Amino acid sequence: MLSPVLIVGAGTWGCSIALHLARRGYTSITVLDSSPVPSPTSAGNDLNKIAEEAREPKDEDSDEDYFWNKTTQIAMKAWKEDPLFSPLYHPMGFIMAAVGDEAYEKCIAYAESEGILLTPLKSKEDFQTTMPKGVLTGDFPGWRGFWKKSGAGWVSASATLRAMHDEASNLGVQFITGSPVTSLIYSSSRDSILGARTADDKDHLAGITILSAGAGSDALLDFKKQLRPTAWTLAHLPLTPSEAKLYLNLPVLYGVDRGFFIEPSHSPGSAHELKICxxxxxxxxxxxxxxxxxxxxxxxxxxxxxxxxxxSRIRSLLSETMPHLAGREFSFARICWDADTIDRTFLIDKHPELNGLVVVVGGSGNGFATAPAIGVVVADLIEDKLDSRLKKAMRWRPEIAEERDWWDTQDRFGGEGKVMDFRDVREWTSIGEDESKETET
Structure with a gap:
C-alpha cells in the first residue's frame, strides 16, 4: 500500500487521485505537471461545469448505464456531503432543450430516463419563466425541452482544482511542476513502467505510475486508437455588478444543438462573467x-x-436566448481539450501488458462532474476492490477501437453537424488584441 506512487498530470483527475490516495494513507505520492495547479491548459481550469445527480444503479442496467449511474452516485455524494466539495456545488437545476428533431429526441430520452416529473418547455414564455425577468429576453425560435428543477446544477471548476490540490499538499503529496513529462520510463525488458522522465532530464521513479494527463496522455503511450483528443470552444461574457446580481441562482441552460451557459461563478474574487459554450x-x-x-x-x-x-455560433446562441447581450465583446475565449474514448465510457485500468502502470483517461466530455469519484475509483482499483461492473466497463479495450472512425460525432449535435478539422480554420478571434480577427499561421 505504501509503495511510492507517481501521478503524471495535475489536472482534474490527477488532483482527485492524489487527494484520495493521500486520504487513504498513502505517504509517498508525487504529481508531475508542466504548470502549477490550476494549469492554464487543464480542461478543469474553468469558471464552472455542469453537474447532475443520477439514480441508484440497478443490476438490470446495461454496462454503460451502470457505469454512469455508479460513478455519478459516488461523485454526487461527495459534492453534497464532503466538506471539501460541498461548498463548490450549486444545485440550481438544469434545462435540457433542442431545436432540431433528432436532437430533441435526445431530450425526450433524457426526460424518460429521469423517472421523475420534469416541466416541459414548449414556448418562449415557458423558457422565460425559468429565470428572473430580464435574463432570457429571446424568442427561443424552435426551442423545445424540459426543466429539471432539482438534483442538478453546476460546480465551481478552478476552485475545485485548487481545493483538491491544497488538501492533497497538506496531506503530504508533492507536486513537481514547471517541466513537462516527455516519456515514461520502461524496464530493460519493456514489460514494466518504472516512472517518468521530464524535459529537464530528471527521472522520477515509482512502484506505481498513474498516467492521467488528459488529452496529452495519448502522446506518452500507445493507446491503440482508444483515445481521440477532441477540442471544444468557450467564451466569457463580462457582466456589470447589477447584471451579475440578476444572473445568480439560475438553472443551467443547455441546448443540445445550440450550446449552454451557466450563471457567474460564486467563487471569492471571481469576475462577473458568464461562460458561454x-x-x-x-x-x-x-x-x-x-x-x-x-x-x-x-x-x-x-x-x-x-x-x-x-x-459566430456563440453569438447566434445569444441572439436566440439573450439578445440584449449578443453584441457585447467577449473578455476571454479558448479551446478546451478532452480525450474521447470510442464509447465515451472512461478508460481506467491497470495496463494489461505493462506492470506498474495504471491508465486514468478518457473523460469524453464528462470528466469534471465525476471528479470526486475518480480518486475513489483509482484507489479501489489499485487495492483490487473495485466494483466488478465498473471495472468491466472501464477496462482497457482496444478491440472495440480497431476500426475507429476518427470523425464519429459520438451522439453530439450542433455546429456543422460533424467533427471539425482545425486545419480548415483560417480565422480566429483576437480577444484582447487590436485586430478584430487574425489569420491562421
Whole structure:
C-alpha cells in the first residue's frame, strides 16, 4: 500500500487521485505537471461545469448505464456531503432543450430516463419563466425541452482544482511542476513502467505510475486508437455588478444543438462573467499516417482564442436566448481539450501488458462532474476492490477501437453537424488584441 506512487498530470483527475490516495494513507505520492495547479491548459481550469445527480444503479442496467449511474452516485455524494466539495456545488437545476428533431429526441430520452416529473418547455414564455425577468429576453425560435428543477446544477471548476490540490499538499503529496513529462520510463525488458522522465532530464521513479494527463496522455503511450483528443470552444461574457446580481441562482441552460451557459461563478474574487459554450461534435487536429495519409490520431495544442465560426455560433446562441447581450465583446475565449474514448465510457485500468502502470483517461466530455469519484475509483482499483461492473466497463479495450472512425460525432449535435478539422480554420478571434480577427499561421 505504501509503495511510492507517481501521478503524471495535475489536472482534474490527477488532483482527485492524489487527494484520495493521500486520504487513504498513502505517504509517498508525487504529481508531475508542466504548470502549477490550476494549469492554464487543464480542461478543469474553468469558471464552472455542469453537474447532475443520477439514480441508484440497478443490476438490470446495461454496462454503460451502470457505469454512469455508479460513478455519478459516488461523485454526487461527495459534492453534497464532503466538506471539501460541498461548498463548490450549486444545485440550481438544469434545462435540457433542442431545436432540431433528432436532437430533441435526445431530450425526450433524457426526460424518460429521469423517472421523475420534469416541466416541459414548449414556448418562449415557458423558457422565460425559468429565470428572473430580464435574463432570457429571446424568442427561443424552435426551442423545445424540459426543466429539471432539482438534483442538478453546476460546480465551481478552478476552485475545485485548487481545493483538491491544497488538501492533497497538506496531506503530504508533492507536486513537481514547471517541466513537462516527455516519456515514461520502461524496464530493460519493456514489460514494466518504472516512472517518468521530464524535459529537464530528471527521472522520477515509482512502484506505481498513474498516467492521467488528459488529452496529452495519448502522446506518452500507445493507446491503440482508444483515445481521440477532441477540442471544444468557450467564451466569457463580462457582466456589470447589477447584471451579475440578476444572473445568480439560475438553472443551467443547455441546448443540445445550440450550446449552454451557466450563471457567474460564486467563487471569492471571481469576475462577473458568464461562460458561454457553443455546442458541436468537436474539433480535432489530425495526425496523418506518413505512408497512407489516413488519420491515425489527434494532437492537442493550446490557444486562448476560438475559431471565428465558433464565435459566430456563440453569438447566434445569444441572439436566440439573450439578445440584449449578443453584441457585447467577449473578455476571454479558448479551446478546451478532452480525450474521447470510442464509447465515451472512461478508460481506467491497470495496463494489461505493462506492470506498474495504471491508465486514468478518457473523460469524453464528462470528466469534471465525476471528479470526486475518480480518486475513489483509482484507489479501489489499485487495492483490487473495485466494483466488478465498473471495472468491466472501464477496462482497457482496444478491440472495440480497431476500426475507429476518427470523425464519429459520438451522439453530439450542433455546429456543422460533424467533427471539425482545425486545419480548415483560417480565422480566429483576437480577444484582447487590436485586430478584430487574425489569420491562421
Amino acid at each position: 457553443d455546442e458541436h461534435p468537436g474539433y480535432i487536429n489530425p495526425i496523418l499516417s506518413p505512408s497512407s495519409g489516413e488519420v491515425i490520431g489527434s494532437r492537442p495544442f493550446a490557444k486562448e482564442q476560438v475559431p471565428l465560426s465558433s464565435s
